[in-house]
Amino acid sequence: MxxxxxxxxxxxxxxxxxxxxxxxxxxxxxxxxxxxxxxxxxxxxxxxxxxxxxxxxxxxxxxxxxxxxxxxxxxxxxxxxxxxxxxxxxxxxxxxxxxxxxxxxxxxxxxxxxxxxxxxxxxxxxxxxxxxxxxxxxxxxAPSFVAQAIGRNTRQHIRVPERTFVVAGRREVRDEAVVCGLAANSQLGARGGPRLLPAGGPDAADYVLAVAESRARETDQLSRPRTERVRNAVERVVVRLRGTFTRRLARATLALGALFILGTVAFATAGGYHLGDAIYLAVLDSAGAAQPDTGASVAVRVIQGFVTVIGIAIIPLVTAVVVESAVSGRVLGTTPRRMPRRDHVVVVGLGNVGMRIVTTLRDRGVPVVAVERSEGAVGASTVARAGIPVILGDATRERVLREAGAEECRALVAVTSDDATNLQAALVGRSVQRSVRVVLRLRDDDLAGRVERSMDAISRSVSxxxxxxxxxxxxxxxxxxxxxxxxxxxxxxxxxxxxxxxxxxxxxxxxxxxxxxxxxxxxxxxxxxxxxxxxxxxxxxxxxxxxxxxxxxxxxxxxxxxxxxxxxxxxxxxxxxxxxxxxxxx
Missing domain, CATH: 3.40.50.720 (NAD(P)-binding Rossmann-like Domain)
Structure with missing residues (x-):
């Protein structure tokens, strides 16, 4: 040759x-x-x-x-x-x-x-x-940061004319779909680093390039039993609802539910009502719609007054918490989505790269919350207009990351233009959630290598x-x-x-x-x-x-x-x- x-x-x-x-x-x-x-x-x-x-x-x-x-x-x-x-x-x-x-x-x-x-x-x-x-x-x-933030459970798709490839773990694809091995020893922090394009065929690699499933196979996936499709739809709804509940909203709702249960039990026991009548009275009294009845027994009147007063106090609290969770004063934009509270990605920095990462995550259907120090940043208003929550504040402060839901997010991506800010945000994020997946933008290669080894984090340089x-x-x-x-x-x-x-x-x-x-x-x-x-x-x-x-x-x-x-x-x-x-x- x-x-x-x-x-x-x-x-x-x-x-x-x-x-x-x-x-x-x-x-x-x-x-x-x-x-x-x-x-x-x-x-x-x-x-x-x-x-x-x-x-x-x-x-x-x-x-x-x-x-x-x-x-x-x-x-x-x-x-x-x-x-x-x-x-x-x-x-x-x-x-x-x-x-x-x-x-x-x-x-x-x-x-x-x-x-x-x-x-x-x-x-x-x-x-x-x-x-x-x-x-x-x-x-x-941006796709490199997104792939690391989502993790290897979500495959990277590569579309070329006539074909679509996927990048995935060796055990995640069928043998006949594998095209070539990409890397061996590719786990984060593995000694010696990954061996790229190793010899020995696909079986010698733990990360491979494979041909995506055909349309016919995808059609078979769509023809699964109706019960399975319904179950998956219910799971998606549950995840969405779970993401909209803040802790304050959950506590207020539990308090109202506890009052309803306590009132029902009191009406059924001390008042001597049947269960149906007890539930009916507890619902009306909790909502503040009690009708005075001077002929009732002392026990019933005490229970009715207690449930009504407590219900009148709790319902405005629930209403206030719902309004606060729907339209937060810290969220930039006129029509923000409800803040996801778990299994989302927190992106710190809305410069050119941060904005691309946020929009890419949204396009892939991954819940995302952005954190930006300045309302005048390049992507802050653009991202907010797209309906993505933007928290205005300093991401190196624990309070701001908690506001973004860092306690239960799946990953924290820090991509400001300053290495020190990104590193500090990552350290604060780890103090909020010890196991959070951290992806950093770091220009200095030596610093990046040391951070990866000491923090078990992932670093990327845009350039x-x-x-x-x-x-x-x-x-x-x-x-x-x-x-x-x-x-x-x-x-x-x-x-x-x-x-x-x-x-x-x-x-x-x-x-x-x-x-x-x-x-x-x-x-x-x-x-x-x-x-x-x-x-x-x-x-x-x-x-x-x-x-x-x-x-x-x-x-x-x-x-x-x-x-x-x-x-x-x-x-x-x-x-x-x-x-x-x-x-x-x-």
Whole structure:
């Protein structure tokens, strides 16, 4: 097999990244990890004194200062004309759009990767930038946080044309549905960490990729006995009702019920009434509708007066508690849902990532409560308008987390922009509920590793999850999904076999590599007539134009992209554009 490093004698491929932030640094690291050393990376920053510039320079890339959206000289000096791809990753959507339009004017054929938070706007932008791939960092990272918050009992579904896959435990799927093993020793806190894409077949893994159940099988599920469907419906109603009852409401209701029972027993014994009459009198008197009867015995009049007075006192209390639980002064929004009180997820922080996590949980039918310090946060009003409860307060205070129901929630997800706040919220959450599942957003890898070991928590870095997707897009690969395994991730991507690719004519196993790459499918044909063959036949040889569906580590995906790339990519990088000659450097 031809080595990935045996490329034609040519100038290395050139990637230009505009923007200075942690995502930029992670993309540089991912590009280095995904490919050989023969890659020219140029980073354009607005200020060389930026926080991440020293680390970017330490990664061995060129850094140019400039990057104004209308500064063509900076872009030309960075080499956007004739570059393999250009990434626009500033935090501001408008800045990235402006730069993308300028780069397109300089070189209409260059591949663009544009970071945008507004995905609806992104779909419009792709119409006027035909070479652009628009990606959202928060949208890319949110499923990883959601998967960890829900836990492994809820499978991750990955939908591709013609097929749906699920990521689940090995024992949760049928043998014939397994496509490949994803990880062994993947339990949280396991010694040595998970072994990704292990050798030995699916039976050697405890976490697998499988084909989802067919529609016919789902139809069989719908034809289950009516009693089972009714029982499941009743269970869902009970869970919903249980989530709406606060402790104060439950206590007031129990007090009213106790008064009714006590009154019934007193009327039946001391008053000498039959059980039916005793219940009738107890209901009316508890509701304050007693009718005076001077001819009744002293015992009956005492009981009637006592039940009536206590009932008049309790009913307003029940009414007040019901109103308070329905419309709480701490819940932001005009039409909030009732606060879930158990088996829900508490999300701390409603920035871009937090808002995506909350809406994703809601779309999956998981009860969720958001906690945000500021009413003016990016997602606070948006989430509240969607009917999701938003608690306004400091999540590092125990009282606020108790208000959000942290005592009986299934998970606490802390995703503010500050590592210290996230860690403190997690510690307070553990003091409220010792066994709560904690998922943290932490930028510092060393801190994250120590927190995971000491707290038995799960940590994620947004840029760490998103960077491989951006890097793969720069290398002309389409990432379909990210699969979190502990703090590490696997990528499922579509990769095309290019013209004169090194892989053309070789069998599929030549591309697979233990611990790095698995080919799980091949699209035969083009356009709407393409058919996904999964698992692919091992002796079938690859042809130019085939699209591979692979699961790989970040480095493994880079190897696949290099081996499958058209050699014309190198040819283009080897021949500098005449229009670039004689331009002034900045």
């Amino acid at each position: 031809t080595s990935a490093g045996s490329t034609p004698s040519a100038r290395p491929r050139r990637f230009v990244i505009c923007g200075e932030n942690l995502l930029t640094l992670r993309i540089v690291e991912a590009l280095r990890r995904q490919g050989s050393a023969a890659v020219d990376i140029v980073v354009v920053v607005a200020d060389r004194a930026g926080r991440y510039v020293p680390q970017i320079e330490d990664a061995g890339v060129r850094v140019l200062e400039g990057g104004s959206s209308d500064d063509d000289r900076t872009f030309l000096a960075a080499g956007v004309r004739g570059a393999t791809a250009v990434a626009l990753v500033d935090r501001e959507d408008v800045t990235n759009i402006h730069r993308a339009l300028r780069v397109q004017e300089i070189d209409p054929d260059v591949r663009l990767v544009v970071r945008l938070f507004n995905t609806r706007l992104g779909r419009r932008i792709e119409q006027i930038l035909p070479t652009a791939t628009v990606l959202s960092v928060s949208e890319t990272a 760490y999850v998103a960077a491989p997707v951006f890097a793969a897009a720069l290398r002309d690969g389409q990432v379909v999904a990210t699969i979190p395994i502990g703090r590490r991730i696997l990528l499922m991507a579509e990769v095309a076999v290019g013209r004169a690719s090194f892989m053309a004519g070789l069998p599929i196993p030549a591309l697979s590599e233990t611990g790095a790459v698995r080919v799980v499918g091949v699209y035969r044909g083009a356009g709407p007539d393409a058919v996904l063959e999964t698992p692919p036949r091992p002796h079938r040889r690859l042809k130019v134009g085939d699209r591979l569906l692979v699961v790989a580590t970040r480095g493994g995906l880079g190897t696949v992209l290099e081996r499958c790339a058209s050699r014309s990519v190198y040819d283009r990088a080897a021949v500098p554009s005449r229009r670039a000659e004689g331009m002034v450097s900045v």
